[in-house]
Amino acid sequence: PVAAPVALPVAEPVAAAPEGPPVAEPAVADPEVQPAVAEESAIVEAPKPAPSPRGRVSVEGPVTATLISDRGRRQRPGRVPTGTYQLEFSFEGGDTMTLPTPITVTANQTVTVVCDPIAALCRVR
Numbered sequence: 001p002v003a004a005p006v007a008l009p010v011a012e013p014v015a016a017a018p019e020g021p022p023v024a025e026p027a028v029a030d031p032e033v034q035p036a037v038a039e040e041s042a043i044v045e046a047p048k049p050a051p052s053p054r055g056r057v058s059v060e061g062p063v064t065a066t067l068i069s070d071r072g073r074r075q076r077p078g079r080v081p082t083g084t085y086q087l088e089f090s091f092e093g094g095d096t097m098t099l100p101t102p103i104t105v106t107a108n109q110t111v112t113v114v115c116d117p118i119a120a121l122c123r124v125r
Helices: none
Strands: 054-060 063-069 078-081 083-091 096-098 103-105 110-116 121-124
Touching (some): 054 063, 054 083, 054 103, 063 110
Parallel strands (some): 054 110
Antiparallel strands (some): 054 078, 110 121
């Protein structure tokens, strides 16, 4: 007797591997090695600059005074940075004057300038 033909299953075509570099297998964790832990980092602020030392210039008399620093910065009398200043004065009548000698202001020092409107004159006391 002749055997009846048997249908064999047809194999699916195998897809070709994509071209390119080989794919690495996932790493297996070594139980002996501890994972790296990110350390907490503290935020460190830059130190604040120390305040510049200051002195005081006081003007007595009915005048408007202006201090002019050696850098040309103009400011009113009161608490001022230490340094050397020219002093300009304007009297009520419109007369103006500049002290002939600059004044030097040191830390925590008060320089007092007294102005006489009648003589249109100011001097350091």
